[in-house]
Amino acid sequence: MFGAESIDIASICTPTNTHSQVLAAALDVGIETIFVEKPISQNRDEARRMVAQAEGRQVAVNYYRRWNNSIRNLREDIDSGRWGHPIAACVRYTKGLWVNGSHFIDLFRWFFGEPQSVRTFRRHGRADTDDPGYDFALTFANGLAVDFHHLPDASYVFLDVEIFFRNG
Numbered sequence: 001m002f003g004a005e006s007i008d009i010a011s012i013c014t015p016t017n018t019h020s021q022v023l024a025a026a027l028d029v030g031i032e033t034i035f036v037e038k039p040i041s042q043n044r045d046e047a048r049r050m051v052a053q054a055e056g057r058q059v060a061v062n063y064y065r066r067w068n069n070s071i072r073n074l075r076e077d078i079d080s081g082r083w084g085h086p087i088a089a090c091v092r093y094t095k096g097l098w099v100n101g102s103h104f105i106d107l108f109r110w111f112f113g114e115p116q117s118v119r120t121f122r123r124h125g126r127a128d129t130d131d132p133g134y135d136f137a138l139t140f141a142n143g144l145a146v147d148f149h150h151l152p153d154a155s156y157v158f159l160d161v162e163i164f165f166r167n168g
Contacts, residue, residue: 084166096131
């Protein structure tokens, strides 16, 4: 496709282990604007190489929840204090931290700012796996603690979030 078409914007929606290769091909043909689905790569070193390779181009990691009007409205409600102070939250996820857990780390950062602390309770999966799951907690400046629970060895995708506020 890269050789046959004139492309202004590319969206890389391939499996994570091919993102680096597809990004390199898109950059080689001169595409200036590229969206890459998250996670950008399977590891930090590869991600850093990709960022350096794309210098001078517009490359964004596409996190679709930030574009979802329902989620944007929820953030506005949180910011306005509609439901009062957040008092507790829980996330349950399958797959690994990179593939699914990272969605909710980003979501809570978007809602409540940078976490003030991280406590890891348990790692699921072998040490050599590309995407282990973790049970951990993030604590934010407003006092909210968010517990993350990985559901290991599931053959299905499951994502669940509960946020409790003083007023509902």
